[in-house]
Amino acid sequence: xxxxxxxxxxxxxxxxxxxxxxxxxxxxxEEKKERADDIRDVYLEAKSNGFxxxxxxxxxxLRKQDSAERQEQEAILDLYLHALGMAPDAGERA
Numbered sequence: 001x002x003x004x005x006x007x008x009x010x011x012x013x014x015x016x017x018x019x020x021x022x023x024x025x026x027x028x029x030e031e032k033k034e035r036a037d038d039i040r041d042v043y044l045e046a047k048s049n050g051f052x053x054x055x056x057x058x059x060x061x062l063r064k065q066d067s068a069e070r071q072e073q074e075a076i077l078d079l080y081l082h083a084l085g086m087a088p089d090a091g092e093r094a
Contacts, residue, residue, distance in 0.1 A: 043057075
């Protein structure tokens with residue numbers, strides 16, 4: 001654990017290390033903002049080309065999941081849709 005006895009920031013090792021860590025975090029936060037802006041621009045481009053960006057976001061989310069997790073989520077969704085009478089075959093019985 002870093003020594004934190006020098007709380008005045010007068011050139012102590014802990015103060016220099018803390019400053020370095022904070023500056024790294026700030027740079028990474030700026031990069032994260034730039035990436036988010038880039039992603040937003042891609043979605044805007046997709047929308048201008050006629051794609052449904054809400055569905056695209058769902059596809060991106062699904063692609064992040066492993067197959068077993070995705071199958072489990074789909075099974076739960078199917079169960080809930082059936083319970084609410086919203087599943088495609090539930091309407092055919094009515």
